Amino acid sequence: MSGSAGAIEDCSAEKKRSLRVRYVYGMIFLMYILLAWLVRDYGQKFLPQLHYVKACGAGGNNCFRMLGVLRVSLGCFIFFCLMFLSTCSTRKLDEVRSNWHSGCWILKSFLLIASMAVPFFLPSDYMQIYGEVARAGAGIFLLLQLVSVTEFIVWWNKYWTPDNEKKSCSLGLFISTIFYVASILGIALMYYLYAPRLACAINIFFITWTAILVLVMMIISLHSLVNRGLLSSGIMASYIVFLCWSALRSEPPYEKCNVQKQVNTNADWTTILSFLIAIGTIVMSTFSTGIDSQSFQFRKDEVQEEDDIPYKYGIFHLIFSLGAMYFAMLFLSWNLLNPAKEWSIDVGWASTWVKILNEWLAATIYLWKLISPVVRQPKVHQEPMQQSDDSILP
Numbered sequence: 001m002s003g004s005a006g007a008i009e010d011c012s013a014e015k016k017r018s019l020r021v022r023y024v025y026g027m028i029f030l031m032y033i034l035l036a037w038l039v040r041d042y043g044q045k046f047l048p049q050l051h052y053v054k055a056c057g058a059g060g061n062n063c064f065r066m067l068g069v070l071r072v073s074l075g076c077f078i079f080f081c082l083m084f085l086s087t088c089s090t091r092k093l094d095e096v097r098s099n100w101h102s103g104c105w106i107l108k109s110f111l112l113i114a115s116m117a118v119p120f121f122l123p124s125d126y127m128q129i130y131g132e133v134a135r136a137g138a139g140i141f142l143l144l145q146l147v148s149v150t151e152f153i154v155w156w157n158k159y160w161t162p163d164n165e166k167k168s169c170s171l172g173l174f175i176s177t178i179f180y181v182a183s184i185l186g187i188a189l190m191y192y193l194y195a196p197r198l199a200c201a202i203n204i205f206f207i208t209w210t211a212i213l214v215l216v217m218m219i220i221s222l223h224s225l226v227n228r229g230l231l232s233s234g235i236m237a238s239y240i241v242f243l244c245w246s247a248l249r250s251e252p253p254y255e256k257c258n259v260q261k262q263v264n265t266n267a268d269w270t271t272i273l274s275f276l277i278a279i280g281t282i283v284m285s286t287f288s289t290g291i292d293s294q295s296f297q298f299r300k301d302e303v304q305e306e307d308d309i310p311y312k313y314g315i316f317h318l319i320f321s322l323g324a325m326y327f328a329m330l331f332l333s334w335n336l337l338n339p340a341k342e343w344s345i346d347v348g349w350a351s352t353w354v355k356i357l358n359e360w361l362a363a364t365i366y367l368w369k370l371i372s373p374v375v376r377q378p379k380v381h382q383e384p385m386q387q388s389d390d391s392i393l394p
Helices: 002-045 046-052 058-063 065-087 096-104 105-121 122-159 169-196 201-222 231-249 259-263 269-291 313-331 349-376
Strands: none
Touching: 002 046, 002 058, 002 065, 002 096, 002 105, 002 169, 002 269, 002 313, 046 105, 065 096, 065 105, 065 231, 065 313, 096 313, 122 231, 122 349, 169 201, 169 231, 201 349, 231 349, 259 269, 313 349
16 A cells, blocks of 8 residues: 555656646747847847858858748757657656656756757758748647637536536626627727728728628527537637737738827837737747647547646647747748848738638637537438328228
8 A cells, every 4th residue: 555655646746747847848938939039139239159150151141030030940849849759659657758858957958959059050041941841830830729729618618508507607608798798899999990991901801701700600609509609609709809900910010001000110118018928928829739738639538547647748849849930930920031120020911811811710610610510410310100000090
């Protein structure tokens, strides 16, 4: 009994260590993001040593601005990709790979420094190729993020669904009302800020189509064959309204239909605050998607044993490696030709369309989650009842 209790205690301690180490990896990811920003905006001033690196070219120009961001992103990708390859098949807490994931920080420090330095010695042509690959990787990251968000919304809806007498639907109805009111106010505010005149046809189209999607999701969720209630559709409505608002905010500052950016286009405190919030959002979205390994499992009914790892290490590091590509695209505004301005992030028509497509894809995934049980439901063929001989009247 004492041996069994000691094993359980060891598993509990190891599980807590593996849960805490997630925040260390999050801080490493944040460090890479800040380094990418420093190299892009102030690299020539604060990193003069790069002028002497052959791959950086004359004056070190190939290691700053756009190419500098790609080099930092590649370093982050290499680190987390190596962590993914070394932990992807980990199952138990007592495995060596589990200890590698949670510890061995002296060795991983050398790995971190090496992965950070190697890209600065690669030719610029390789960085251009990586930039094209990063676009695809960032798209995959957004898709996985949408799956994670959709699964969370479905889970939250099930949690608040009154499946027994102890749960009341009044709180769920109250929360869904808040989300729908917020969505309606958000749409009205977007019309006011980003479609002040009829000439703003593209913005009017974006906002109107968002309103139509909100209405369609509400109708389908209330249909008798679906019957999912208003909570999940209300949360998703607020989410796609947020995505539409984020897309409109990403329009270029010279866009005449953008009232907010006409007020001030300089790097004032609001621009800096928005920039810092965007960085925090990148880290949080990557972290939350990385720890949500349950959403990316084909079998979700597996029994969790005491010595099993608390989350899938491989998926965690894979999401962070794709997140490295994602933050590169945000710093470059998805454009590998024109460098972004200082203190700007995810601004430009390319960023706007990426977010709009992301919004439409989110609505599509959610609508499929609603109707798929109905579509996949096997049809029951009722055979006509045959009357017995006794039931036939003479």
